[in-house]
Amino acid sequence: MKRRDFLKSVSGLAAGAALPAMPSVVSSAYADARSETLLIVSEGGPNNLDIHGVGTNVPGYEVSWNCYDRLISHEMKSGPGGVPYYDRDKFKGELAEDFKIDDMSVTFKLKKNAKFHDGAPVTAKDVKWSLDRAVSVGGFPTFQMSAGSLTKPEQFVVIDDYTVRVDFLKKDKLTIPDLAVIVPCIINSELVKKNASEKDPWGLEFTKQQTAGSGAYKVTKWTAGTEVVMERNEDWVGGPLPKIKRVIWRMVPQAGNRRALLERGDADISYELPFKDFQEMKASGKLNVVSLPFSNGIQYIGMNVTKPPFDNPKVRQAVAYAIPYQKIMDAVMFGLANPMFGAAKDKPTEVAWPQPHKYNTDMEKAKALMAEAGYANGFETTISFDLNFAGVNEPLCVLVQESLAQIGIKTTINKVPGANWRTELNKKEMPLFTNVFSGWLDYPEYFFYWCYHGNNSVFNTMSYKSGEMDKLIDGARVAAATGDTATYDADVKGFVDLAYSDIPRIPLYQPFVNVAMQKNISGYQYWFHRRLDYRAMAKG
Amino acid sequence: MLTMIGKRLMFAIPSLIGVVIVTFLLTRALPGDPAAYFAGPAATKEAVEQIRKKLGLDKPLIEQFFRYTNDLAHGDFGNSLTTGQPVAAEIRNRLPASAELTLLGLIVSIVIAIPLGVLAATRPGSWVDHLCRVTTTAGVSLPVFFTGLVLVYVFYFWLGWSPAPLGRLDVFYSAPPTVTGFYLIDTLIARDFEAFRSACSQLILPATTLAIFSLAPIARMTRASMLAVLSSEFVRTARASGLSPATVIVTYAFRNAMLPVITTLSMVFSFLLGANVLVEKVFAWPGIGSYAVEALISSDFAPVQGFVLTMAVMYVLLNLVIDILYGVIDPRVRLEG
Numbered sequence: 112m113k114r115r116d117f118l119k120s121v122s123g124l125a126a127g128a129a130l131p132a133m134p135s136v137v138s139s140a141y142a143d144a145r146s147e148t149l150l151i152v153s154e155g156g157p158n159n160l161d162i163h164g165v166g167t168n169v170p171g172y173e174v175s176w177n178c179y180d181r182l183i184s185h186e187m188k189s190g191p192g193g194v195p196y197y198d199r200d201k202f203k204g205e206l207a208e209d210f211k212i213d214d215m216s217v218t219f220k221l222k223k224n225a226k227f228h229d230g231a232p233v234t235a236k237d238v239k240w241s242l243d244r245a246v247s248v249g250g251f252p253t254f255q256m257s258a259g260s261l262t263k264p265e266q267f268v269v270i271d272d273y274t275v276r277v278d279f280l281k282k283d284k285l286t287i288p289d290l291a292v293i294v295p296c297i298i299n300s301e302l303v304k305k306n307a308s309e310k311d312p313w314g315l316e317f318t319k320q321q322t323a324g325s326g327a328y329k330v331t332k333w334t335a336g337t338e339v340v341m342e343r344n345e346d347w348v349g350g351p352l353p354k355i356k357r358v359i360w361r362m363v364p365q366a367g368n369r370r371a372l373l374e375r376g377d378a379d380i381s382y383e384l385p386f387k388d389f390q391e392m393k394a395s396g397k398l399n400v401v402s403l404p405f406s407n408g409i410q411y412i413g414m415n416v417t418k419p420p421f422d423n424p425k426v427r428q429a430v431a432y433a434i435p436y437q438k439i440m441d442a443v444m445f446g447l448a449n450p451m452f453g454a455a456k457d458k459p460t461e462v463a464w465p466q467p468h469k470y471n472t473d474m475e476k477a478k479a480l481m482a483e484a485g486y487a488n489g490f491e492t493t494i495s496f497d498l499n500f501a502g503v504n505e506p507l508c509v510l511v512q513e514s515l516a517q518i519g520i521k522t523t524i525n526k527v528p529g530a531n532w533r534t535e536l537n538k539k540e541m542p543l544f545t546n547v548f549s550g551w552l553d554y555p556e557y558f559f560y561w562c563y564h565g566n567n568s569v570f571n572t573m574s575y576k577s578g579e580m581d582k583l584i585d586g587a588r589v590a591a592a593t594g595d596t597a598t599y600d601a602d603v604k605g606f607v608d609l610a611y612s613d614i615p616r617i618p619l620y621q622p623f624v625n626v627a628m629q630k631n632i633s634g635y636q637y638w639f640h641r642r643l644d645y646r647a648m649a650k651g
Numbered sequence: 652m653l654t655m656i657g658k659r660l661m662f663a664i665p666s667l668i669g670v671v672i673v674t675f676l677l678t679r680a681l682p683g684d685p686a687a688y689f690a691g692p693a694a695t696k697e698a699v700e701q702i703r704k705k706l707g708l709d710k711p712l713i714e715q716f717f718r719y720t721n722d723l724a725h726g727d728f729g730n731s732l733t734t735g736q737p738v739a740a741e742i743r744n745r746l747p748a749s750a751e752l753t754l755l756g757l758i759v760s761i762v763i764a765i766p767l768g769v770l771a772a773t774r775p776g777s778w779v780d781h782l783c784r785v786t787t788t789a790g791v792s793l794p795v796f797f798t799g800l801v802l803v804y805v806f807y808f809w810l811g812w813s814p815a816p817l818g819r820l821d822v823f824y825s826a827p828p829t830v831t832g833f834y835l836i837d838t839l840i841a842r843d844f845e846a847f848r849s850a851c852s853q854l855i856l857p858a859t860t861l862a863i864f865s866l867a868p869i870a871r872m873t874r875a876s877m878l879a880v881l882s883s884e885f886v887r888t889a890r891a892s893g894l895s896p897a898t899v900i901v902t903y904a905f906r907n908a909m910l911p912v913i914t915t916l917s918m919v920f921s922f923l924l925g926a927n928v929l930v931e932k933v934f935a936w937p938g939i940g941s942y943a944v945e946a947l948i949s950s951d952f953a954p955v956q957g958f959v960l961t962m963a964v965m966y967v968l969l970n971l972v973i974d975i976l977y978g979v980i981d982p983r984v985r986l987e988g
Binding site for chain 2: 145148150152158165166249250251253254334335336337338359361362363364365367368371372374375377378528537
């Protein structure tokens with residue numbers, strides 16, 4: 112290319128760029144669309160639209176919850192502050208018209224007018240295929256199903272086109288609740304089978320990209336990491352037709368911008384904001400901020416009991432007396448949590464979980480216990496936390512570090528990248544750490560089974576093992592299944608007491624799930640999965 | 652010229668192979684176990700192993716590498732686990748978003764910085780010179796995410812002039828059919844002027860943020876190079892011959908001062924692509940930078956490798972374009988293969 116040609120062609124481009132003046136037409140449809148559309152902003156979005164997929168993340172659960180139906184779901188009751196809260200003990204049919212629980216099985220009659228998004232009727236064989244899939248694909252869904260003793264495809268029996276029976280392997284109080292969690296969703300089996308391959312018999316690749324359910328919404332557009340657009344399914348029979356026609360869910364990584372969008376009135380709902388923002392927005396009163404405790408969830412300080420010095424219960428108690436509980440509540444959580452400490456001395460243990468323990472910040476007692484344990488001069492250790500939740504974990508660990516230094520425990524803070532956290536937990540080598548655990552199924556024995564039982568699941572992060580504890584937990588599970596309330600109560604009280612006297616993990620608080628929304632948004636419901644249920648929401 | 656381009660591209664091949672090997676090894680050396688991460692919070696050891704097998708991470712490193720290069724040769728960059736999409740498709744979708752923003756930022760920056768630099772050079776010590784010094788120093792010393800946040804605060808939150816920082820288009824407009832991937836061009840092709848306005852107004856703040864950041868090197872380099880040229884003998888001759896100041900400065904001095912400026916531009920363009928990462932985060936821009944960072948945080952190998960590889964290819968091409976431009980601007984520059 113010659114120099115002159117080049118210069119000429121550049122000026123040609125410039126001339127082309129000078130365009131005629133733009134007509135400024137703003138469609139009237141714009142305003143209508145807004146009033147029927149819910150705009151949600153959050154930090155992260157789904158990575159998979161199917162909860163059965165490999166590594167589906169938590170935002171993906173929200174899509175599954177709203178786009179698929181289950182056989183049954185929970186009724187609502189009035190929760191803290193009058194916010195509708197799911198009732199863990201009451202169930203209603205979603206795809207099931209009615210269901211009958213027998214001694215060793217439960218039979219579901221399906222709604223005959225239920226249709227998948229593509230118009231195919233929902234039949235018993237879709238139900239069987241979907242439940243078979245949940246117990247067979249492996250990974251998280253299979254694990255979650257097994258929590259309710261649902262492990263074998265033979266348990267799901269087709270009686271006729273619209274009747275399915277689920278057989279129990281053993282008596283387990285968690286089987287029915289486990290059929291109402293997100294995982295046992297009913298999938299359009301014919302559609303997915305058509306798109307499955309030999310390598311992928313369950314069609315996971317297909318359902319990752321599109322929803323194939325019968326739920327109240329269907330995904331019409333999904334740009335990973337940017338937005339999800341969902342439209343209402345006009346033929347939904349799982350409940351009353353939702354009021355919101357369209358849901359646009361945008362990912363806005365910057366928390367400050369999410370707050371600005373809310374305050375300017377551009378976005379309707381946001382979660383995942385810093386606690387300080389939630390507290391300020393609550394105080395200003397321009398927006399509705401709903402704060403509800405995580406059901407069955409606790410943030411705690413854990414100690415590895417297999418290695419010195421934390422193998423000594425005296426040391427653990429000393430630490431429990433040295434934690435600056437109130438400071439953490441005020442400076443880290445800005446009051447947005449339920450304290451899990453400092454219960455009155457004479458308060459009887461309840462048959463409930465979570466409940467506060469009786470430790471308080473008491474440096475003198477802590478020092479005395481350290482001396483008794485033979486560590487009058489203290490020791491050195493590290494305290495680890497998950498960087499994914501650094502907003503809470505970092506200040507929390509700094510406060511704990513400062514406080515422990517006063518009783519001679521010198522701690523180094525170890526920040527573990529999110530990707531590595533689970534690996535580290537699995538290794539069970541961290542001596543001192545903070546973490547959160549919360550169970551979908553809201554029963555004390557469920558929590559304790561995962562966190563304190565000697566079978567040493569990932570969540571028994573302390574590697575705590577005690578024959579007595581196992582006996583109490585197993586006892587409570589059996590008692591729950593057989594309806595033996597007296598034994599159940601005694602066992603639950605027993606394991607809570609033991610957990611607090613042995614104190615391998617120190618509960619700090621029950622965190623809140625915080626959601627901020629415009630004043631004209633109504634119908635927010637709290638669910639065990641803590642994600643939004645668009646079906647009950649309304650705007651205006 | 653074509654043989655020259657061919658030769659240059661040939662020379663790029665070894666560096667690309669190097670990039671492939673290094674990124675592969677680097678991503679494997681990252682801390683964190685993707686299998687445990689993607690198995691989810693409630694996974695058992697067996698579940699983690701199942702996932703490891705599914706991801707092919709149980710195979711020896713060398714086998715993983717050959718499988719990876721084989722896939723690359725077939726144009727398959729692998730699948731991202733965080734977004735669940737094929738990496739090649741994601742990069743294809745996201746690169747135009749980043750490129751549109753970066754180019755626009757660069758153009759805004761050039762339009763301001765070059766005249767500013769020229770004026771500062773022709774009147775050293777004057778108020779224009781001081782203005783140039785102050786703006787560039789301020790621009791380069793403010794971190795991009797900070798400038799971005801301040802702009803959002805002032806123009807969106809406070810004044811309400813700018814639309815919500817929600818990416819490339821207002822939420823209620825749909826994207827134009829993809830032709831170039833640049834919304835400004837695609838909306839015009841689709842004759843969707845409403846969407847064009849929306850895309851334009853969404854671009855203003857992020858592009859300004861990038862422009863403010865890149866003013867300094869361009870303006871300073873223009874000024875320095877103009878000063879050198881203005882004091883050279885041919886300018887003195889031109890002036891002595893009675894040519895008008897405008898002719899002297901624009902036709903003679905400026906063209907000669909352009910070479911170092913072009914070099915700087917190529918550098919600025921490449922580091923703007925990097926600075927993009929933060930701007931994309933602030934403005935929820937669906938670009939390639941935020942994609943790579945998210946992947947890195949979750950130990951998601953494939954997108955990181957894809958990103959580095961794409962960037963490497965872009966640098967090679969950019970350098971080639973700059974070399975060709977040299978030849979066009981200054982016929983004395985001979986291009987050697």
